[in-house]
Amino acid sequence: MTVYLIATLTVVAIAALAGLALNLQWGMGGLVNFGLFGLYMLGAYIAGLLTVQGVPPLLALAAAMVGVAALSAVSALISVRLSEDYLAIVTLGFAECLRLVISYEGWLTKGMLGVAGIERPFQNQWPRGFGDIGFLVLAQLAVVVVYAVLQGLARSPFGRLVRATRDDPGVVEALGKSVLSVRVRVFALGGAILGIAGSLHAFYYTYIDPTQFGPIITAYAFMAVVVGGRGSNRGVLVAAFTLIFLLEGSRFLIDLVPGLGASELAAIRLFLVGVGLVVLLIFKPDGFGREPRSALANKIN
Template sequence: MIAYLVTILTLVSIAAILALALNLQWGLCGMVNFGIVGFFALGAYTAALLAMAGAGPVAATFGAIAICAAAGALVALLSLRLSEEYLAIVTLGFGEIVRLVSLNEAWLTGGALGLPGIPRPFFDLVPAGSYEVYFLGLCLLVLLGVFLGLERLTRSPFGRLVRSVREDSVVAATLGKNVVRTRMIAFAIGSGVTAIAGALHAFFFSYIDPSQFTPIVSAYAFMAVIAGGRGSNRGILLGACTVMVLLEGSRFLKDFIEVLDSDQLAAVRLILIGLGLILFLIFYPQGFGREPRLKAGRLLDEPDAPHPTSTQPGDPNGPSQSRPVFRAAAPNR
């Protein structure tokens, strides 16, 4: 039972990293990425190939981040002039391209047989009996680092710029902001974070094949973001936990429903998952968290505080100098 819980928590941490990446791209920047599973697979295969070639786990992970970030920037550059619907189709096509390449290029990816024997990080330094717990701690540590980094990015000037581009790119461009570069950077960062999740997935299972990277992975990531609340990194953590509990907890239906076979149980499981998400959206339409918003300054928060342009009693300057005065320009004579 403990081993099962450790496995579930590991999968939750990987899913949370994937959802945080999607939240940056879709939740904050408004760029729909239905092909996030393609970046997930690209990161997993890149990290696996580099690790099997002799690179350490850290170097393999950073290599996967670089490859996925470059691919994300290229996809964003090619589709920046497209609307949300067409951008979703482009990213969906990218995910399918990655899946077909991993399935047919057996010389590189092993094809349908996959890549077995992926080295696990620091496996020789940890006792075999406690390695799963160690890997869980590693995943939680990486998740914490990703969360803090994205939380800081969200509250930074760049995060505010990303949200302004999402709300109205025309207004942002009118104010002198480079909308193209902002979207490229946001999409590339999100793709790099997706590569981290893919690398952890490959290291955890030590075996990957194309069947692990189906479009349902993208659906699960969107479910986690919707349940957690778009734009809220804190809510994403709860959203990922909720989705994984629904997915994994429903596996125990066979212990309570014995009259159905395996195929019928699989259908009932999907029905219950969909029903649970519908009920969740009815009662929590905004998700667990809300996007952080800027607050007004202290003077505007305090109703009794004097307005900066108002005149104080006994002010020697008088009202004419304490309030801004607007005069029409004199006509040309």
């Protein structure tokens, strides 16, 4: 049971990082990113491929952050005139292109065979039997650092500029600020966080292949942001914890309900998540948390 709990908490940490990245891009910036799973996948592959070539895991993680951030910035530049529905379609298509390249360019990514033998950070430094606990501590530390950075950013002048660009880009342009610059920086920073999340995925499982990555990753991230409250980093953490534990805890239904098979269990688990989301949105339409606001704004309201 302890091993299962450690594994679940590790998955929670990785899911929380993906949720925090989307919360920055969509929650604060208003930029719909349906291609999140492709950037997450790219981060995993950059870290995994570099690690098996002998690059130290932490350097591979840094390379994944830079690579995913750069590609995210490029995707923001090529979709400069798009917003909302059209931006969502472009980001989804961009992610599908990444998935196809990774899946079928075997000379570069090993294709459908996947990448095996990925080394974890500090793998040889942890005492025997404590490797999973050590990795959990590392993943939780990454969440704490990213959360602290995003909380500071949310309360900074740049954070206010991001929210203003989301709410009324015309006013921001009229004040002499570049909406494109804000958009590119938000996409790039969100991409860097996705690079961390994808790298931790690769390090944790030590083997990756294209079947591990799909739109369901994007769906879970959107659920975390909606349940947590758009713009609320604290809410995203609570929502990621709640969603993953609901999904993982429902696995034990197979032991409690006689005659329940694997296919029925999968359907019931998704049904329970859907019912939970509907109930939450009825009684708490704004989610668990609230977006950080200035003291002046709170007094006005």
